[in-house]
Amino acid sequence: MRIRLDIAYDGTHFRGWARQPRLRTVQGDLEAALERIIGGSPRLVVAGRTDAGVHASGQVAHLDLDADQIARLPRRRRDNDEADAVAALAGRIRGVLGAYSDVTVRRTSLAPEGFDARFSAVWRRYTYRLADAATGYDPLDRTRTTTVRSALDVVAMDAAANRLIGLHDFAAYCKAREEATTIRTLLEYDWHRGDDGVLVANVRADAFCHSMVRALVGACVAVGEGRIEIDDVVAIRDARLRIPETKVLAARGLVLAEVGYPADELLAARAEQTRNRRDADDSAS
Helix, strand or coil: CCEEEEEECCCCCCCCCCCCCCCCHHHHHHHHHHHHHCCCCCCEEEEECCCCCCEEEEEEEEEEEEHHHHHHCCCCCCCCCCHHHHHHHHHHHHHHHHCCEEEEEEEEEECCCCCCCCCCEEEEEEEEECCCCCCCCCCCHHHEEEEECCCHHHHHHHHHHHHHCCCECCCCCCCCCCCCCCCCEEEEEEEEECCCCCCCEEEEEECCCCHHHHHHHHHHHHCCCCCCCCCCHHHHHHCCCCCEEEEEEEHHHHECCCCCCCHHHHHHHHHHHHHHHHHHHHHHC
C-alpha cells in the first residue's frame, strides 16, 4: 500500500528535510512518529528536500506500507474500511507529534496508481517574504520573513523576475553540485506587496537546483536596491557565473507552498519520464 501525506512545517528549528545522524530534521521527526504508530522502519519519499530553516505549507511525501504495517493502521470505524484507516493515520501522527508541534501532517490518503511524490511531480511552487524599510520590522513575523534595511522598488523587481522566465541554464543562480544539471524551466516568477506591505515572491518551476529560489530572490533584491539593472539578471544568467551582487538570501523567508501533479492516469508515465531524464543527466555528467 502506498500512502500520500500532505505536510506543513516551520523549518526554523530543523536542519532541513532529509534525515541526518544526531540532527533534528523533518523527515526524522515524522518517521519516528510513524514508527511508533505502525512499526517497522517507515521511509518517506518527498517531493522537494528543503534546506535548513526553509518552511513548507504544501509539502508532499509518500510512504509504502507492508502487510504488518497496514494491519496496525488506526481505524475510526469497525467495518475495516481501508480508505478510512488511511485517513485516520494523519490524526494519529498529529497526536504523537503533540500540541503546537512545528511539523504536522494535514492529510493522509491512498495514493493513486503510479503516484510517486518526487518523480510524478510536474512543478513546485515557492513563496518568499521580504520586509524592507517601507514595511518595517515585525518581531511576530521574524521566523518567516527576511528583512533588508533599504527601500525596495517592487516594480523593478517584478520586471526583472519576468525576464528570467523560461527554459534556461540557471548555473549562475544555483550552488554547484557535482553531476547535477542546472537546466530548469522557470514557469512563473513575480513580485508584489501584500496587504501588510511585505514583498512576496511567487516562484514556480518544473524543479529547482540547490539554493536556486533564494539566489533568484537575491538578484531581484539587487535590482530593487538599484545595485544592478533589470536586464543584468539575464546577462548574469546567460554568463552562467555567480557574482557578489546577487547574494543567496536567508532561508527564513522561503516556503514550499505547492506541488503540482498530472491527472491520475498520467502519474506513472510522468514518474518514468523523470527517472529516465535524471539517469540521462547523470550519465552525461
